[in-house]
Amino acid sequence: MSLPAVDVLSQFLAQQPEPVQRVVDTVTTGEAIAFWVLGPLALAGALGMLFARNAVHSALWLVVTMLSLGVLYMIQQAPFLGFVQIIVYTGAIMMLFLFVLMMVGRDSSDSVVEVIRGQRLAAALLGIGFAVLMVGSVGRALTSVQSKGLAEANTTNGGNVGNIGTKLFTDYLFAFELTSALLITAALGAMILAFVGRDGKPARKTQKELVEERFQEGKRVGSIPGPGVFATANSVATPALLPDGSVSEESLFEVIEATDSSTLSDDLAEVAGTGHQPDSHALKGSES
């Protein structure tokens, strides 16, 4: 306890309101300010999403909304929900949205022709009706139902996240483990539907297999000598010379060997040193 840092920390903690008081149903000033900053931002993001002409811009507007909501959740003492909102929705789901948009084509637009007549009107009416029904029932329930055990859940046993952890790994352990089955299926599905394997083509040989094959053949193990290009002439027909000055047969191209020797005689003569020697005018290129 004598460490100054711990002292400062414990004093800081002592100044904080009691945990139970912190979670009671009051809105602190900070919370109010954060709400009035983040609320309009979220709304602006949502409106931007609706009115942006470009689909990618729409998606990015949605990110603004989701991030604002994530921070709002954290302020409302639901840190887990906030982090999940940011990690899963803003991270993963939005990325999926963007991938899908890119796949469909950034510039493609919806057909605005109604396939079924009156569909849009009916959909709008039913949608609004559903929204009214849900908001009405939930709203009524919110006024007549008291939250129970929230303060306790957020303060004891490591708080919000810790309690979710213990619940998840004891009461809901089977649902949790079953989620992994869901994720495996998702991986299988993505592979089946989006990945064309190499099954049809012969498998590419590995380096090891190639080396073993080469040694088993028992022929030349190293690489074939290249032609004598640039040694004395700049033709690929120029053979490489062995240390004793003789021509290395391996460096000759079969194609060139097969061509009429008279077409190559100049090159051969040049390598053998029997051709005409460059004279002082050679650099000017006036000869031949």
Next chain:
Amino acid sequence: MNLLVAQAQQIEAPQIDYGAIAPLLVVLGAACMSVLLEALLPKHQRWAVQLVLTLGTLVGATGALIFYATSERPAQGVATLAGAIAVDSPSLFLWATLLVLAFGSVLLIADRSVEPGGAFVAQAAIRPGTIQDRAQATKTGMQTEVFPLTLFALGGMMTFVASNDLLTMFVALEVLSLPLYLMCGLARRRRLLSQEAAVKYFLLGAFASAFFLYGVALLYGYAGSVKLSAIATAAAGTDRSDTLLFAGFGLLVVGLLFKAAVGPFHSWTPDVYQGAPTPVTAFMAACTKVAAFGGILRVLTVAFENTQWEWRGVLYGVAVVSMVIGAVLGLTQTDVKRMIAYSSVAHAGFLLIGSIALTPEGTAPGVSATLFYLLAYGFTTIAAFGIVSLVRNSDGEATHLSQWAGLAKRSPIVAGVFTFLLLALAGIPLTSGFIGKFVVFSAAIEAGLAPLVVIALVASAVAAFFYLRVIVLMYFSEPAPDGPTVTVPGAFTTIAITLGAVVTLVLGLWPTFVLDWAGTGTFLS
């Protein structure tokens, strides 16, 4: 300071009754192994190894189930895994039903004799109609991922019928649905139709899941728990606002009815049944129906039994709508698969009658009747789709009804078996379909649903007409000269069809044994 050095108290680990959930663990574990095999095995070995693993799993899980069911166990059942899974008599019956029906379906799925290479495409990621697609059409490989997907779906179904809280139920619903969405899109022939079916099923299924989840959320708000028994306790004698309860119930039931393909939530059924590869259609029609109604039965009897007077009228109406839609629209169909799809919608209506047959005294005579009906209907359907896969022309299956004209002259055996199965679907005596309808209707009368039974009888009569139409077509029409041929099936399809037809007959003649078993116990509450 106590915040910083809070003592870590160890939490008690929940008790797990491994014996009770062994069948479930075997299926899910084997599904994971199957994925691993899919990753590690070379292409040419996959089909054989996966088939052996899948069939072995089904046999092993059934063995574990029989072992547990015959051993010393609590009569009212046990809730294990912190109360998430309830292993009671209906659970065990449904598990056994699912495993045996899955066995038949897997035989159809694995068959490679009717269509060279099987009913599944070699590489689903190749776009239909391209040069590569035409090249792969001649190959005989198949996407062997179908086997792990089937096992995952089965595991999801088994969890679904046994889940004792709504959260587990939701995850199970997704685990059973996701593989089915995928499998629908893997047909070897008519790939665009198949992919369209998959997309349609996926979109509507996702919609239904959202309804279900919203319902769960509202019910949690109402009861403060997602456990079925806690919802029942909360609903019995409380002054809480009922709004959340009934809004939640409505949304939850929409999700469930969608999976069970009960009209008016059936709109996906005909397209998906038609587009999906026929073995997958058989699997869906039989096993998904069992799973969905297993879930509906448990939710209605355990969680909402004491509010039945509020919701009974609604589901009454839904059952009527479903029977009418199935029977009337079935009449107008010209495609065999679509016809069976509408027939399944009508059957879903009959099953729903059994599900809502609860008496005011708190007994549920409909439960054992519905369980029997599910088993009987599942076997008949698998065999019927097995037959559908046999009638083929150069384009694949010939499902248009006009192509079935005079089939009895080409293949009397296939036409005879199909006639028998159609009679079972219509509910003619000496078939399991008759017994099923009989027990469901008598349970409904016991529960005071006599008017509904009258409507159901009329609907059965109308539906019988379109089954008879096919029979007349097969026997009393001249076959077209360029009509389809009837493929001689290999061992797998033969076994699947024989199994379905024999069970249909046996349950029609001696139903007592299974009826007794279905009625041994009630849901754990």
Next chain:
Amino acid sequence: MLDPYLPLVLMFALAGAFALFSVTAAPYIGPRRYNKAKLDAYECGIEPSPQPVVGGGRMPVAYYLTAMLFILFDIEMVFLYPFAVAADKLGLFGLVEIVLFVATLGFAYVYVWRRGGLDWN
């Protein structure tokens, strides 16, 4: 009541004002000499690669696999977070559970890897 938040609010306001000021003022006080290189999008010093012309900038479906796999392991992380917070209380039992979960996802990973889903072609 407002005390602890006042510096925060002030800082936000200052930061916002500075950003707004810099962006609006830059075109007025800075020299205006534009050329093509300045107006181009900056892509780590390389020439920006043009979008595929065919099909209005569509990407091949294979990229979708990457997105899907990312989500998979993202979800895994979401579950690791509450586990990590509650790990001391859960003890060995919790550890077994999470290892089982991660191992199961490992199967999916092995599958994708062996099939070549992670290869970049």
